[in-house]
Structure formats: C-alpha cells, structure tokens
Amino acid sequence: AHVYGLKKVIMKSIEDDDDNTTRFLVIGRQIFPTSGHDRTSVLVFIHDKPGALFDVLSPFARHGISMNRIESRPSHQAKWEYGFFIDLAGHVEDEAMKQALAELEAHSAQIKVLGSYPVAIP
Numbered sequence: 001a002h003v004y005g006l007k008k009v010i011m012k013s014i015e016d017d018d019d020n021t022t023r024f025l026v027i028g029r030q031i032f033p034t035s036g037h038d039r040t041s042v043l044v045f046i047h048d049k050p051g052a053l054f055d056v057l058s059p060f061a062r063h064g065i066s067m068n069r070i071e072s073r074p075s076h077q078a079k080w081e082y083g084f085f086i087d088l089a090g091h092v093e094d095e096a097m098k099q100a101l102a103e104l105e106a107h108s109a110q111i112k113v114l115g116s117y118p119v120a121i122p
Helices: 051-062 094-103
Strands: 039-046 067-076 082-089 111-120
Touching: 039 051, 039 094, 051 082, 051 094, 094 111
Parallel strands: none
Antiparallel strands: 039 082, 039 111, 067 082
16 A cells, blocks of 8 residues: 555455565546556457457457456357456556557457556566
C-alpha cells in the first residue's frame, strides 16, 4: 500500500512465507495514468464461429501488443459463447492499444476494458 500511496490496508502480514508475492487490486472510477510500463485487462465475449478467437487476438499481434495472460469462462449469455479475460502489455491510452481495441470491437460480441495499471513493482 505504501509503494502505491494507498491509505487503507484491510489486513497486514497475511503471508505465510517470507518470500511471498501477492497481487492486489486497486479499484476506482478513473483511468490510472500511464507509467510507461503498464498492463491493460479486458473482458471479451466472442461469437461461436470458427476462427473467432484468432480474430479477437489478431489485432494485438498486428499492433505489436504482447498478451500476458488469457483465461476463458462461459458467458452465461448464450450457449457456446465464451468470455475471455485478457491481460495485455501497454496502457489503454497508448495509440497502438487504442487501434487494437477499435479493431477488436468488430470481431467480438462484447468488450469491456477493465482497466490499465502499472506492472507490479518487485
């Protein structure tokens, strides 16, 4: 909390290993300013069709954006429709990210940018 200037810590010393590393979420309504070393998380729902996931991921490759993580979940909106949580290298305000996300909208049933944030400080 101190590293990121946060005021409230719900519980301290929760680790059971001195070398433990824990990820925390900071939730807010505003876009976190770019740090130059950021990650963006998006939730994308795709249509059930051949090549749908390829179509969703291609804009990131075209714009030189690395994907750090992808995780699938059933959408519960329609049968055989899935949502993908994707973590990407870069900030939502970066020009390459803006272009990739704009292209992504044409290939997805729904997209939600969950936020951009600085990569963890070791």
